Amino acid sequence: xxxxxxxxxxxxxxxxxxxxxxxxxxxxxxxxxxxxxxxxxxxxxxxxxxxxxxxxxxxxxxxxxxxxxxxxxxxxxxxxxxxxxxxxxxxxxxxxxxxxxxxxxxxxxxxxxxxxxxxxxxxxxxxxxxxxxxxxxxxxxxxxxxxxxxxxxxxxxxxxxxxxxxxxxxxxxxxxxxxxxxxxxxxxxxxxxxxxxxxxxxxxxxxxxxxxxxxxxxxxxxxxxxxxxxxxxxxxxxxxxxxxxxxxxxxxxxxxxxxxxxxxxxxxxxxxxxxxxxxxxxxx
Amino acid sequence: xxxxxxxxxxxxxxxxxxxxxxxxxxxxxxxxxxxxxxxxxxxxxxxxxxxxxxxxxxxxxxxxxxxxxxxxxxxxxxxxxxxxxxxxxxxxxxxxxxxxxxxxxxxxxxxxxxxxxxxxxxxxxxxxxxxxxxxxxxxxxxxxxxxxxxxxxxxxxxxxxxxxxxxxxxxxxxxxxxxxxxxxxxxxxxxxxxxxxxxxxxxxxxxxxxxxxxxxxxxxxxxxxxxxxxxxxxxxxxxxxxxxxxxxxxxxxxxxxxxxxxxxxxxxxxxxxxxxxxxxxxxx
Numbered sequence: 001x002x003x004x005x006x007x008x009x010x011x012x013x014x015x016x017x018x019x020x021x022x023x024x025x026x027x028x029x030x031x032x033x034x035x036x037x038x039x040x041x042x043x044x045x046x047x048x049x050x051x052x053x054x055x056x057x058x059x060x061x062x063x064x065x066x067x068x069x070x071x072x073x074x075x076x077x078x079x080x081x082x083x084x085x086x087x088x089x090x091x092x093x094x095x096x097x098x099x100x101x102x103x104x105x106x107x108x109x110x111x112x113x114x115x116x117x118x119x120x121x122x123x124x125x126x127x128x129x130x131x132x133x134x135x136x137x138x139x140x141x142x143x144x145x146x147x148x149x150x151x152x153x154x155x156x157x158x159x160x161x162x163x164x165x166x167x168x169x170x171x172x173x174x175x176x177x178x179x180x181x182x183x184x185x186x187x188x189x190x191x192x193x194x195x196x197x198x199x200x201x202x203x204x205x206x207x208x209x210x211x212x213x214x215x216x217x218x219x220x221x222x223x224x225x226x227x228x229x230x231x232x233x234x235x236x237x238x239x240x241x242x243x244x245x246x247x248x249x250x251x252x253x254x255x256x257x258x259x260x261x262x263x264x265x266x267x268x269x270x271x272x273x274x275x276x277x278x279x280x281x282x283x284x
Numbered sequence: 285x286x287x288x289x290x291x292x293x294x295x296x297x298x299x300x301x302x303x304x305x306x307x308x309x310x311x312x313x314x315x316x317x318x319x320x321x322x323x324x325x326x327x328x329x330x331x332x333x334x335x336x337x338x339x340x341x342x343x344x345x346x347x348x349x350x351x352x353x354x355x356x357x358x359x360x361x362x363x364x365x366x367x368x369x370x371x372x373x374x375x376x377x378x379x380x381x382x383x384x385x386x387x388x389x390x391x392x393x394x395x396x397x398x399x400x401x402x403x404x405x406x407x408x409x410x411x412x413x414x415x416x417x418x419x420x421x422x423x424x425x426x427x428x429x430x431x432x433x434x435x436x437x438x439x440x441x442x443x444x445x446x447x448x449x450x451x452x453x454x455x456x457x458x459x460x461x462x463x464x465x466x467x468x469x470x471x472x473x474x475x476x477x478x479x480x481x482x483x484x485x486x487x488x489x490x491x492x493x494x495x496x497x498x499x500x501x502x503x504x505x506x507x508x509x510x511x512x513x514x515x516x517x518x519x520x521x522x523x524x525x526x527x528x529x530x531x532x533x534x535x536x537x538x539x540x541x542x543x544x545x546x547x548x549x550x551x552x553x554x555x556x557x558x559x560x561x562x563x564x565x566x567x568x
Contacts, residue, residue, distance in 0.1 A: 063550075
């Protein structure tokens with residue numbers, strides 16, 4: 001299985017590749033965007049994974065996130081994966097915007113019928129990096145990888161970082177779902193994808209941080225007080241921050257709650273530079 | 285007639301207002317976006333008009349243009365108007381993506397049935413500024429206005445700047461249609477909207493610059509050599525640049541042709557900072 005570059009778009013003196021490939025992890029065709037900064041012409045650069053939120057594809061962050069400009073300045077590649085398998089043909093897959101298609105939650109489902117295809121954790125953590133190394137091993141230094149994301153993807157970033165100590169250099173999140181076991185979106189996803197409730201804690205960032213025992217680069221989290229999903233208690237970032245205080249991460253979670261900002265990409269773009277600079281500290 | 289703010293989104297420490305209103309210029313409801321930077325809380329700021337291209341609305345530039353970040357830094361407001369009347373109910377209005385809806389070309393049509401509603405020049409030059417002054421006169425200094433735009437909107441910016449000497453402080457364009465009388469898009473639009481061929485020169489930037497006799501702030505134009513529409517000779521920026529040499533604008537048109545870049549918003553975003561800095565020189 002190899003990556004097919006469908007299009008290459010020049011941007012910020014680098015390249016955005018639009019890529020399609022067959023995925024064995026999710027059993028079907030997947031698409032993603034890969035930004036390679038100009039620095040790849042002279043040396044390998046580190047890689048950031050941008051994990052998008054509910055209903056999104058790999059396009060939203062690339063087009064609207066304001067992320068490429070600072071990534072180009074700091075010489076960081078960014079990969080923008082999709083948010084779920086597409087067209088797995090599971091009954092009910094397209095019934096909800098917050099479950100199934102566009103809502104894979106970056107975990108491996110253990111409950112039928114989802115467990116065959118909904119394996120986004122395996123896709124992001126194992127398959128995608130292998131494919132990138134095969135095809136872009138001269139441009140990307142796979143020993144320097146970090147994660148960030150938005151909303152569901154913010155949780156994906158936090159939970160995968162905590163589940164795989166030493167794999168990623170740093171993590172940050174925009175308006176992340178932070179304690180899925182305790183919010184409607186997370187309860188729906190976890191009860192749908194996971195076979196037993198005992199598994200929930202293994203995928204919930206707020207539970208994971210309590211037992212985490214790896215390196216502790218600062219975690220940057222931005223949330224807007226005007227975010228309707230924050231107000232509806234879907235995000236619960238304080239639960240994550242509070243849990244960190246009794247953990248190895250005590251005082252190293254930088255949770256910033258900003259007045260007014262909402263859940264949109266206008267919010268993500270506003271703090272894009274801060275997040276790229278955060279990761280540049282650990283990646284460069 | 286007044287402006288109704290449908291939503292206000294916090295971004296880059298400022299505000300993006302999503303506005304709807306009845307327009308007498310085009311005889312129907314119009315929508316636009318208005319970005320007000322944080323500096324409006326202490327003093328009036330200048331105003332940039334971002335005119336979008338074929339098929340776009342006021343959303344594309346606001347979401348994907350990368351324009352708000354530098355505008356926030358320089359304390360410049362940006363208004364993002366729509367590209368045509370919507371729902372004028374003219375037969376054939378929605379048949380083409382390059383004529384009618386989404387393709388108003390920022391001129392006043394003189395040919396029936398378009399002449400009643402397709403009056404985007406009057407809308408952008410007269411009605412919109414009046415409405416903005418009424419409602420945002422404390423935030424925006426209407427004596428400092430400039431124009432920029434993309435593709436069809438790049439031509440809108442160039443042609444309106446040249447048609448109204450002294451009205452705008454500066455102008456720039458991303459991949460503009462530059463000589464519509466000589467390209468398929470322009471021929472279709474001008475023959476459709478204008479009653480006689482004698483009127484074409486009054487709306488063609490390459491013709492207008494030959495006779496222009498106003499102030500001559502540098503004109504910045506960026507085009508990508510990988511732009512399919514540049515390659516198909518829809519844009520013809522060299523015609524504009526060449527015509528300027530025998531005009532009052534001699535050596536003050538800065539046409540930059542960049543390798544590789546295409547016609548997309550990835551191109552616009554790449555040069556967004558340069559364009560905002562260009563206008564800041566004249567507006568601040």
